[in-house]
Amino acid sequence: MQYEGEHLFIGQLGHFFVLLSFVASILATYAYFKAAQTELSPETAGWLKMGRLAFGIQVFTIIAVFVVLYLIIYNHYFEYKYAYQHSKRSLDMQYLLSCFWEGQEGSFMLWTFWQSVLGLVVIRTAKQWESRVMTVVSLSQIFLTSFLIGIYFFDIRIGTGPFVLMRNEFPDAPVLQDPNYLFKYLTDGKGLNILLQNYWMVIHPPVLFLGFASSLIPFAYIVAGLWKRDHQSWTKPALSWSLFNGGILGLGIMMGAAWAYESLTFGGYWAWDPVENASLVPWMLMVAGIHTLLIYRSTGHSLKATYLFIPSGYLFVLYSTFLTRTGVLGDTSVHSFTGEGSTLYWHLILMMLSFLAVAVVAYWRERKNIPVIRKEESMNSREFWMFVGSLLFFVSAAYIIILTSLPFFNKILGTQWAIGQDVEYVYNRVMILVIIVISILTAITQYFKYKDTTRKYLWSNLLIPTVITLILSALVSFLGGFNYDKYGAGFLAAIHLAMWAGIYALIANGTYIFKVLKGNLKMAGASITHLGFALMVIGILISSSKKELISINNTGIAISGLTDVKGKAENPAENVTLIHGVPTPMGKYVVTYEGDSAVTKNDRVYFKINFKTGDTTAKKEDFNIYPNAFLVKGDEGMNLSSNPGARHYLTRDVFVYITSWLNPNAQAADTSAFRNTWVKKGDTVFYSKGYVLVDNVITANKNDNKDLPVVDSAWLSELKVISQDGRRYDATPAYFVKDRQPSVKVDTVYTQNLVLNINAVRGEEIELGIRESNAVMRYITLKAYGFPYINVLWAGTIIMVIGFFLSMYRRLKEKRG
Amino acid sequence: MKKIHIVLLVVIAIAIAGLLTLTKDITTYDSIESAKRKEGKYVHLIAKLDRSSPVVYDPVKDPNYLSFYAVDSLGARARVVYRNSKPTELEHSDRVVLKGQMNGEVFECKEILLKCPSKYKDDPNQQFKEFEKPVATADSTKTY
Numbered sequence: 039m040q041y042e043g044e045h046l047f048i049g050q051l052g053h054f055f056v057l058l059s060f061v062a063s064i065l066a067t068y069a070y071f072k073a074a075q076t077e078l079s080p081e082t083a084g085w086l087k088m089g090r091l092a093f094g095i096q097v098f099t100i101i102a103v104f105v106v107l108y109l110i111i112y113n114h115y116f117e118y119k120y121a122y123q124h125s126k127r128s129l130d131m132q133y134l135l136s137c138f139w140e141g142q143e144g145s146f147m148l149w150t151f152w153q154s155v156l157g158l159v160v161i162r163t164a165k166q167w168e169s170r171v172m173t174v175v176s177l178s179q180i181f182l183t184s185f186l187i188g189i190y191f192f193d194i195r196i197g198t199g200p201f202v203l204m205r206n207e208f209p210d211a212p213v214l215q216d217p218n219y220l221f222k223y224l225t226d227g228k229g230l231n232i233l234l235q236n237y238w239m240v241i242h243p244p245v246l247f248l249g250f251a252s253s254l255i256p257f258a259y260i261v262a263g264l265w266k267r268d269h270q271s272w273t274k275p276a277l278s279w280s281l282f283n284g285g286i287l288g289l290g291i292m293m294g295a296a297w298a299y300e301s302l303t304f305g306g307y308w309a310w311d312p313v314e315n316a317s318l319v320p321w322m323l324m325v326a327g328i329h330t331l332l333i334y335r336s337t338g339h340s341l342k343a344t345y346l347f348i349p350s351g352y353l354f355v356l357y358s359t360f361l362t363r364t365g366v367l368g369d370t371s372v373h374s375f376t377g378e379g380s381t382l383y384w385h386l387i388l389m390m391l392s393f394l395a396v397a398v399v400a401y402w403r404e405r406k407n408i409p410v411i412r413k414e415e416s417m418n419s420r421e422f423w424m425f426v427g428s429l430l431f432f433v434s435a436a437y438i439i440i441l442t443s444l445p446f447f448n449k450i451l452g453t454q455w456a457i458g459q460d461v462e463y464v465y466n467r468v469m470i471l472v473i474i475v476i477s478i479l480t481a482i483t484q485y486f487k488y489k490d491t492t493r494k495y496l497w498s499n500l501l502i503p504t505v506i507t508l509i510l511s512a513l514v515s516f517l518g519g520f521n522y523d524k525y526g527a528g529f530l531a532a533i534h535l536a537m538w539a540g541i542y543a544l545i546a547n548g549t550y551i552f553k554v555l556k557g558n559l560k561m562a563g564a565s566i567t568h569l570g571f572a573l574m575v576i577g578i579l580i581s582s583s584k585k586e587l588i589s590i591n592n593t594g595i596a597i598s599g600l601t602d603v604k605g606k607a608e609n610p611a612e613n614v615t616l617i618h619g620v621p622t623p624m625g626k627y628v629v630t631y632e633g634d635s636a637v638t639k640n641d642r643v644y645f646k647i648n649f650k651t652g653d654t655t656a657k658k659e660d661f662n663i664y665p666n667a668f669l670v671k672g673d674e675g676m677n678l679s680s681n682p683g684a685r686h687y688l689t690r691d692v693f694v695y696i697t698s699w700l701n702p703n704a705q706a707a708d709t710s711a712f713r714n715t716w717v718k719k720g721d722t723v724f725y726s727k728g729y730v731l732v733d734n735v736i737t738a739n740k741n742d743n744k745d746l747p748v749v750d751s752a753w754l755s756e757l758k759v760i761s762q763d764g765r766r767y768d769a770t771p772a773y774f775v776k777d778r779q780p781s782v783k784v785d786t787v788y789t790q791n792l793v794l795n796i797n798a799v800r801g802e803e804i805e806l807g808i809r810e811s812n813a814v815m816r817y818i819t820l821k822a823y824g825f826p827y828i829n830v831l832w833a834g835t836i837i838m839v840i841g842f843f844l845s846m847y848r849r850l851k852e853k854r855g
Numbered sequence: 856m857k858k859i860h861i862v863l864l865v866v867i868a869i870a871i872a873g874l875l876t877l878t879k880d881i882t883t884y885d886s887i888e889s890a891k892r893k894e895g896k897y898v899h900l901i902a903k904l905d906r907s908s909p910v911v912y913d914p915v916k917d918p919n920y921l922s923f924y925a926v927d928s929l930g931a932r933a934r935v936v937y938r939n940s941k942p943t944e945l946e947h948s949d950r951v952v953l954k955g956q957m958n959g960e961v962f963e964c965k966e967i968l969l970k971c972p973s974k975y976k977d978d979p980n981q982q983f984k985e986f987e988k989p990v991a992t993a994d995s996t997k998t999y
Contacts, residue, residue: 414857414858414859415858415859417858422858422859425859425862426862429862429863429866430866433866433867433869433870436870437870437873437874440874441877454883454884454885455881455882455883456881456882456883456884456899457880457881457882458880458881458882458897459880459882459897459954459965460880464877464880468873591918591919611917611918611919611938611939612919612939612940613914613918613919613939613940614918615914615915615918617915670943670944670947678943679943679944680943697918697940697941697943698912698914698918698940698941698943700914727916791915817914817915819914819918819940821940
């Protein structure tokens with residue numbers, strides 16, 4: 039059958055490039071392997087040349103695959119499943135790239151691309167290590183490209199091709215067999231997940247995947263070292279690569295945190311979500327590995343630990359991909375990706391086991407020849423404390439990954455475990471203790487020298503930072519207003535201790551740069567990294583423990599029988615409903631829902647929320663926040679997908695998101711009716727949430743009142759509406775007669791949903807009509823938080839990353855020198 | 856014994872102690888029936904929204920009160936109360952994981968995780984049903 043309007047050639051071209059890429063990486067692996075095996079023989083040069091050529095072809099083809107897929111998305115060729123599934127005509131240009139990251143195929147492409155680029159750098163710089171390192175890199179490329187080939191091997195499809203056609207993927211859908219299906223049915227794509235329509239989502243995945251990809255290179259160097267039976271000369275390049283990995287992966291993770299902070303509605307940057315944990319763990323392993331590698335290079339200790347930590351970094355990158363991409367996490371993760379079927383599951387297991395085998399076999403062959411220093415480290419040496427810190431990092435990484443893997447264990451063991459009531463606290467209470475120890479180690483360890491340090495040297499240098507820290511810590515504890523008591527005094531004490539430790543790390547590293555390194559920033563990479571880390575610790579502690587809920591709603595029903603972990607009464611409810619135009623007090627602010635935009639072409643609505651401080655507050659604030667939300671078509675009407683808005687100050691953020699909105703366009707017709715009651719002055723009438731007091735009824739007519747020029751006679755009422763929660767509102771509905779025609783002035787009390795009128799009159803008596811309605815209202819429900827000093831966390835992140843790169847730069851210089 | 860070994864032992868001991876304290880935080884996935892038997896204990900329920908009963912949420916009255924019925928795969932049914940705003944895709948969900956405890960006949964829910972079908976991926980045939988009412992023509996749906 040001939041289908042109208044299809045563009046089949048471009049997809050075939052793309053698929054051809056994918057296959058070529060796969061074959062080229064097999065060839066590259068083989069050639070590099072042979073080059074390594076025949077090292078120093080005349081054949082080597084030939085194999086090397088061939089390996090480079092094959093790898094070059096692989097790099098070229100993966101870029102070509104990228105370009106082809108981009109063209110398909112850009113040109114809206116919806117006959118391709120990838121374009122149909124992840125893009126849409128109305129999508130803004132800047133998010134076209136995000137379409138790549140949304141799907142599994144695009145993510146693997148990105149990952150493959152970065153490993154290709156890093157491979158090229160290795161080819162240029164690795165010299166004697168090229169053949170072995172590139173064997174490992176190319177092997178990894180075989181696996182990554184195999185996720186994209188989508189060819190059948192007997193009955194099992196290996197990988198998912200990015201260029202499959204809709205009509206081939208869904209042969210049972212009759213509409214797709216229509217020759218005109220592209221013009222009749224697949225006229226637009228499903229679009230991009232709205233959570234990804236955020237600028238952080240354009241840059242966070244590439245950086246994170248560069249982090250994932252770069253953890254391969256130190257792994258490859260270690261395998262190469264063991265393979266070559268050389269335990270020394272691989273350490274120089276591997277150290278630079280590990281530092282690069284530490285910086286980039288750290289940056290990628292924190293960009294994800296910034297994205298979560300700005301566009302997810304957890305109200306925070308970190309939720310110990312499995313997806314977050316899975317990328318944090320490889321970073322922690324790599325940081326532990328960097329430290330043991332430094333120890334090894336300076337003293338000869340800790341080589342075995344390095345052989346454990348650094349390769350684990352890459353293995354856990356693979357494991358984290360496995361956890362997050364195969365749907366194993368299922369019910370536990372807020373943003374776990376959908377499972378892509380059991381093929382991917384076994385495919386990734388195969389990849390993990392292969393690389394585990396590579397590392398284990400390489401180590402096993404050499405296990406007897408690994409140099410070990412019998413002499414014990416001194417307690418006064420830098421290496422001792424560095425090792426303690428690394429070990430602690432390693433153990434905490436294990437703690438995190440074991441808990442994160444519970445769903446996977448359930449799957450294997452058939453159990454039903456889950457982390458209970460308070461997931462974050464399960465992590466926080468352990469990690470805060472880790473942070474205390476790590477921060478103190480970060481503060482003091484640099485003041486130790488390798489091998490041995492005299493007490494005198496140590497104290498003369500540590501005295502000043504220690505004294506400054508003690509003073510600052512006392513000030514912070516007494517004046518800082520830390521009183522986070524949700525988990526009792528023990529946890530609060532831990533917060534104080536962690537603050538002191540963080541301050542110590544900050545001050546001690548700051549003084550180290552100026553006093554010991556004499557402000558030589560080129561040498562100060564480590565200190566700057568640690569200083570940034572200390573700032574992050576301080577930022578996390580302040581912003582989390584002093585995070586304040588602004589939208590406290592105490593008007594809700596008291597919750598009986600529910601207590602939190604420590605048996606205290608339930609927190610006040612977190613959502614407040616704002617009626618359009620009605621200022622509502624909320625914490626120190628008076629908040630008004632001033633309006634909303636029309637629904638844009640992307641089904642997005644912007645809200646304007648005004649925050650004002652009361653007149654009594656010393657520092658006056660008056661600002662608007664514009665949270666927005668997408669309307670998502672659901673089975674039963676429109677759903678709201680909220681995007682927070684924030685007001686950024688240097689020292690704090692006010693953060694708002696919409697939890698519910700009554701769309702006036704979609705609103706059902708108002709069916710409520712007036713309930714009429716005859717009343718006179720002094721009477722009361724009840725409504726569902728309070729009562730109406732008739733304060734006064736004034737009657738007037740033209741004959742005795744000359745102030746009534748327009749109407750013949752009037753009945754003016756003065757009503758007090760008193761709601762259950764004790765608030766009072768005035769209302770003045772009225773009734774006029776002119777030329778024997780009655781007219782009615784309706785009054786409304788928005789916050790109480792009330793419409794009031796006078797329906798008829800009889801002397802001094804009036805017939806008061808009360809209508810309780812939903813339709814009179816435009817309202818939103820929102821949550822608002824205050825995050826103090828969140829910028830300290832972001833600044834710390836940037837400084838830490840700069841520190842990593844400074845260290846890397848210094849190591850690279852060293853290599854040349 | 857080397858000092859480093861002592862450090863190792865201490866760290867391992869702490870790690871084991873840490874994992875042991877976890878046991879009280881470990882909970883289980885339950886059905887409605889088994890959750891009823893463990894009244895007051897914090898559990899995870901895997902259930903579905905019962906679409907035959909109304910979802911009660913009126914933000915004007917109380918933005919922190921949501922109530923609906925859930926059914927599990929064994930057919931048991933329970934009223935769920937969630938003292939927070941209504942997750943916007945609740946009606947759209949295919950499965951819900953409810954974290955909380957039974958309180959008499961009512962499940963007091965502290966956290967809701969929604970599993971929304973990406974209709975497309977889970978049931979392609981469902982997906983194409985909307986095409987079978989061919990209201991769309993090429994001209995009327997093109998938006999640039």
